[in-house]
Amino acid sequence: MPGKQSEEGPVEAGASEDSEEEGLGGLTLEELQQGQEAARALEDMMALSAQTLVRAEVDELYEEVRPLGQGRYGRVLLVTHRQKGTPLALKQLPKPRTSLRGFLYEFCVGLSLGVHSAIVTAYGIGIESAQSYSFLTEPVLHGDLMAFIQPKVGLPQPAVHRCAAQLASALEHIHARGLVYRDLKPENVLVCDPDCRHFKLTDFGHTRPRGTLLRLAGPPIPYTAPELCAPPPLPEGLPIQPALDAWALGVLVFCLLTGYFPWDQPLAEADPFYEDFLMWQASGQPQDRPQPWFGLAPAADALLWGLLDPHPRRRSAVSSIREHLGRPWRQREGEAEEVGGVEEEAGQ
Numbered sequence: 494m495p496g497k498q499s500e501e502g503p504v505e506a507g508a509s510e511d512s513e514e515e516g517l518g519g520l521t522l523e524e525l526q527q528g529q530e531a532a533r534a535l536e537d538m539m540a541l542s543a544q545t546l547v548r549a550e551v552d553e554l555y556e557e558v559r560p561l562g563q564g565r566y567g568r569v570l571l572v573t574h575r576q577k578g579t580p581l582a583l584k585q586l587p588k589p590r591t592s593l594r595g596f597l598y599e600f601c602v603g604l605s606l607g608v609h610s611a612i613v614t615a616y617g618i619g620i621e622s623a624q625s626y627s628f629l630t631e632p633v634l635h636g637d638l639m640a641f642i643q644p645k646v647g648l649p650q651p652a653v654h655r656c657a658a659q660l661a662s663a664l665e666h667i668h669a670r671g672l673v674y675r676d677l678k679p680e681n682v683l684v685c686d687p688d689c690r691h692f693k694l695t696d697f698g699h700t701r702p703r704g705t706l707l708r709l710a711g712p713p714i715p716y717t718a719p720e721l722c723a724p725p726p727l728p729e730g731l732p733i734q735p736a737l738d739a740w741a742l743g744v745l746v747f748c749l750l751t752g753y754f755p756w757d758q759p760l761a762e763a764d765p766f767y768e769d770f771l772m773w774q775a776s777g778q779p780q781d782r783p784q785p786w787f788g789l790a791p792a793a794d795a796l797l798w799g800l801l802d803p804h805p806r807r808r809s810a811v812s813s814i815r816e817h818l819g820r821p822w823r824q825r826e827g828e829a830e831e832v833g834g835v836e837e838e839a840g841q
């Protein structure tokens with residue numbers, strides 16, 4: 494989706510109180526500064542990109558081949574360049590639903606991430622047409638992860654390892670640039686080949702600098718971290734951290750391993766599956782293992798307990814995936830020995 498501006502604001506530096514971290518809503522000064530630098534760099538890039546927008550109708554420049562996908566905010570088309578014939582993905586955002594600023598924001602976040610093997614490559618071409626804004630990226634032709642997850646089954650185990658390793662690497666890359674991705678879900682993970690060997694993250698409309706103040710705008714979904722569901726530490730909201738992405742990665746890995754969501758919402762009072770998970774975490778007893786977690790191997794338990802720690806400061810970073818590769822995550826015959834040889838595919 495294009496950069497949504499409501500319900501958000503920056504944290505002000507220098508507002509420190511007795512405890513510096515409390516004054517900054519739980520952020521350290523260094524973390525806050527990292528987010529502020531990212532925000533400044535994005536503003537500069539947006540100002541420059543606004544000056545270089547191509548003003549044309551899309552079909553003057555590109556020929557439509559077929560739709561690649563549709564989101565709430567835009568549609569994505571496979572197009573070819575009229576002179577060169579180069580295939581490209583064109584994301585088109587209708588003007589009534591997207592401001593120029595929102596468009597430039599999403600366009601520039603994609604560009605600022607540069608080249609990473611598990612992130613869709615953005616080309617620096619933004620187009621303003623009469624009714625829409627558009628930008629171009631590399632096309633990924635095997636659809637998104639949603640189509641590959643078999644309900645109640647998930648993905649084959651080696652594919653889960655590869656997907657988790659590659660997404661963790663992409664998220665680390667985003668976090669190292671002072672940004673939080675905030676929209677990890679199967680629809681935003683594109684699959685590059687029918688054997689699920691390579692994956693790419695797309696859709697940077699929700700990505701924000703670390704420390705941006707955020708409030709939950711709608712009902713929580715399984716990927717929403719519990720700290721976003723709780724009353725915010727500052728009146729303006731929660732200063733966002735990469736831990737939000739670690740939580741979403743934990744939920745996604747669970748879905749890939751089981752074909753189920755672990756819960757509907759991370760709210761103990763409202764969701765019995767989440768409540769059971771918290772009870773199991775508290776007791777650590779095998780007999781308290783909730784039913785959806787049956788069939789997971791000890792390495793998956795360790796990985797997911799870390800990524801799904803309800804306390805964001807105690808939660809494992811996305812890089813913790815690497816510690817658990819090469820060991821089976823699912824207790825099913827015939828799959829354990831196929832695991833391995835994935836770490837080298839996770840790099841940039």
Ligand SMILES: Nc1ncnc2c1ncn2[C@@H]1O[C@H](COP(=O)(O)OP(=O)(O)OP(=O)(O)O)[C@@H](O)[C@H]1O
Pocket residue numbers: 494495561562563564565566567568569582584613630631632633634636637680681683695696698
């Ligand atoms: N580069 C690409 N190559 C192939 N398919 C793509 C590409 N980018 C996006 N898609 C497809 O288009 C769909 C919609 O794209 P995208 O998520 O960017 O739209 P959106 O309106 O921002 O979505 P959302 O409703 O999640 O905010 C994706 O789920 C995916 O299936």
